Amino acid sequence: MNRIKGLGMLLVIVSAACTPTAAGPGWTFTPANAGASQAPGSSQAPSTSEAPAGVLGKIEVDAIDIAFAQPRIVVPKAGKYEVKAVNKGTIGHDVTFADGTQVVVAAGETKTTLVTVPAAGMSFKCTVPGHADAGMTGEVVVEGAAASAPPATQGSPAPSGAVVADPNAAAYTLYDAQAPALLSGTVHDIDLVIEEKEMTVAPGFVQRVWTFGGTVPGPVIRVKVGDTVRIRLKNPTTSQVSHSIDFHASQVAWNDEMTDIAPGQEKVYEWKAEYAGVWMYHCGTAPALHHIANGMFGMVIVEPKAGLPKVDAEFAVVQSEWYLGPQREPVSLSKAASGAPAPDYVVFNGVASQYKDNPIQVKTGGRVRVFVLDAGPNIDSAFHVVGTIFSSVIKEGIRLVPGNDGNWGSQVMDLSPAQGGIVEFVMPEDGLYPMVTHAFNFVGRGALGLFKAGDGDPLN
Numbered sequence: 001m002n003r004i005k006g007l008g009m010l011l012v013i014v015s016a017a018c019t020p021t022a023a024g025p026g027w028t029f030t031p032a033n034a035g036a037s038q039a040p041g042s043s044q045a046p047s048t049s050e051a052p053a054g055v056l057g058k059i060e061v062d063a064i065d066i067a068f069a070q071p072r073i074v075v076p077k078a079g080k081y082e083v084k085a086v087n088k089g090t091i092g093h094d095v096t097f098a099d100g101t102q103v104v105v106a107a108g109e110t111k112t113t114l115v116t117v118p119a120a121g122m123s124f125k126c127t128v129p130g131h132a133d134a135g136m137t138g139e140v141v142v143e144g145a146a147a148s149a150p151p152a153t154q155g156s157p158a159p160s161g162a163v164v165a166d167p168n169a170a171a172y173t174l175y176d177a178q179a180p181a182l183l184s185g186t187v188h189d190i191d192l193v194i195e196e197k198e199m200t201v202a203p204g205f206v207q208r209v210w211t212f213g214g215t216v217p218g219p220v221i222r223v224k225v226g227d228t229v230r231i232r233l234k235n236p237t238t239s240q241v242s243h244s245i246d247f248h249a250s251q252v253a254w255n256d257e258m259t260d261i262a263p264g265q266e267k268v269y270e271w272k273a274e275y276a277g278v279w280m281y282h283c284g285t286a287p288a289l290h291h292i293a294n295g296m297f298g299m300v301i302v303e304p305k306a307g308l309p310k311v312d313a314e315f316a317v318v319q320s321e322w323y324l325g326p327q328r329e330p331v332s333l334s335k336a337a338s339g340a341p342a343p344d345y346v347v348f349n350g351v352a353s354q355y356k357d358n359p360i361q362v363k364t365g366g367r368v369r370v371f372v373l374d375a376g377p378n379i380d381s382a383f384h385v386v387g388t389i390f391s392s393v394i395k396e397g398i399r400l401v402p403g404n405d406g407n408w409g410s411q412v413m414d415l416s417p418a419q420g421g422i423v424e425f426v427m428p429e430d431g432l433y434p435m436v437t438h439a440f441n442f443v444g445r446g447a448l449g450l451f452k453a454g455d456g457d458p459l460n
């Protein structure tokens, strides 16, 4: 009898491998220096008579394409602040506060102005057409008033459905983007327990999701060609519906391994990893569209027998869609089933914009590998990392190798639902490198993350 390796161990590997990389979006409040109030380079420099007096400190707003790096800025008290607006993007932006105070910054420019923050705080946005809708919104919150403020919207537009944000919704749980290590050995017995639970999928929005192992996506399972995988899938008595599992990395009879498991039942699904790649697994219980849309999917990485070349960092990113149902209920099947589906959110690793708010730290100049899966259920991914070129792409059995004859490169990896691939690239200088689907209508709906190379600042 082979040993049973609990999913708990797998999850430990996943969670122990990396802790959230950055302590928030990186904004720091700087108290005003006594006597150091001039604003060099500012087009709206405060008059010499008012600048030194009454300025409580500096706040910095960095515009990137296309977001604010600090969507939520907390100041200690109401009053006058110097705003330093830095455009780190490649197109023009502005920072326009609700009281009309505006500073316009061309690409690469830094300017300052003064703004008076009222006790209730104040929102700001970029007024370049389309930019606020794409996510360039933010707020300045006065400490103490912060508790009563609604959660930051992460810059996303209001979801298209009738579901209203709940200000009391629990904060979301950050999904660790680091890819897990290859499982040791050649036979893997994994306990995978289905869990139906509430999950905050975007700030203010809680859905009753169905999960493999308690997370959306389910755990990343990483093996190599030739390995045997035995999944003991358990559907606990607390579940409300039947579930099943379908491993795309396997070659088995659909009506054998993939049959439904009622609450209280379990089943062993055994398969041999015969082809390398990034593969989807998902629940196939009818309507499979609803089970996938409600969270039942995950990634399997099958490495070639000889393994993958060593790189400096590896991440696993699953793109998927949320079609919001009522708060604390499963997602809307009717919305997901539309002939022209309009997801409320398109997300990386389950939560809208989570890596925009918690950038993924990488070493400047290091070689990064990202395993990408488009779990859908309906929308393609045009996976792109702004500021980089993919020098290696392995997608669905097709391979672009580094150093190829002609030095061909790739800008976007296109994945239809259920397709997976591997990209490799380098972030050559300190800075922020946004991760998006280049279907830009979804970038403001949650499909935006950030890689932070070095200290994130290319200018220092």
Ligand SMILES: [Cu+2]
Pocket: 210, 242, 243, 244, 283, 284, 285, 291, 296
């Ligand atoms: Cu299911």
